[in-house]
Amino acid sequence: MLRKTHLALAANLVICVGTGVLAHAEPARPPVGPSAIAVIKDTAGTALGTLRIERYDMTKSRVTVNVRGLAPGFHGLHIHTAGVCDPQSVDATTGSPFSSAGAHLDPSAGSYGMAAGNLPSLLVAGDGTGNASFVTDRFAIAQLADSDGSAVVVHAKADNFANIPTRYTHASDATGAMGPDATTLKTGDAGDRVGCGVIRVLT
């Protein structure tokens, strides 16, 4: 009897998996409300790919990124506060282009790792293509269309999200500060901005 029960449970599990019942379900209704798009370009003006943002449900947005022609590996991916992608605009401190896109979107002015504009790092495959899709509730699409707009930026290096474990903590510096330095806290050490796209919100 016990074996029969186990067999029945196993059969049900197979059926559930086979029909996708156990898989996470997407919202039943199609996305409604504003969406947003951007064409991501390098400093030469060559299109690297696109960003799309759509309403996922009442509180979340789905972000989809498709690029090609980038160096393989992880790349920091962020939404920055200004919708200006000028490759001639160079950051005086870091020498990075696209300084015109401003800082990371961070309406709540929280810690770096929690900034709304910090997106999961983009993994670029050996053939230079990167494709990512994820859901975030850290900003509303309408927030991207403020007076100075917003931009998506792809960085040269991986993003550490200012996550420096305490075992790497350095001695206090001249200001008495310990832990991640100002550059890490500001940038996540993601390096130069190699791609930028002005985000256009569609209503």
Ligand SMILES: [Cu+2]
């Ligand atoms: Cu960035």
